[in-house]
Amino acid sequence: MATNTVFDVQKVRADFPILSMEVYGKPLIYLDNAASAQKPRQVMNAMNEAMTSGYANVHRGLHYLSNKATDDFEVAREDVRRFLNAPSLEEVIFTGGATDALNLVAQCYGADHIGEGDEIILSEMEHHSNIVPWHYLREHKGAVIKWVRVNDDGSFDMEDYKNLLGPKTKFVALTQMSNALGTITPMKEIIRLAHEHDAPVLVDGCQGAVHLETDVQDLDCDFY
Known part of the structure; x- marks a missing residue:
């Protein structure tokens, strides 16, 4: 039997201390989360606890605080693995953020597998x-960047994508959900078609992981 769920906006807002402030005499309304999301109280409390009672080198010491920090670090890794349904902990790598992660893939995998004309x-x-990371490969490796068009309504041009795939396609790197347009790309089909051409796929999931139920095994992506 279907049930009606009421979304309690005020209860959610109460989790974000910054939303209690006023701007120009009115309650703050913050809509720029696609660029920088505000942090709920639970996240800030966890960060504060780590800094005040659990800060030490991870995987680098045998004393109490180092062991505690390492345990907490690995618990977080398992939380991420479960959240994305990654097949193993070894596939969950912490970086400084998405920009860092994208550059890591481009410089490690891309530099070894993408060459002139690819x-x-x-x-x-x-x-x-x-x-930018792929422009670097274009400039230093002679790779060629192909651009999938965006339709007038902001949707991903799937036919254009199909036409761009070919024997020279060596890598596909696309967003799961646009931070500017909100467009949700048909990622599972995008990946399937790329794999038919033996091209690995990197999914930029910065927005998708937050707004979509994401299963990386079901997507069958190579990097997320």
């Missing part, structure tokens, strides 16, 4: 963090 497929709706 094609990388991006879309016109990508964040700069998913553009």
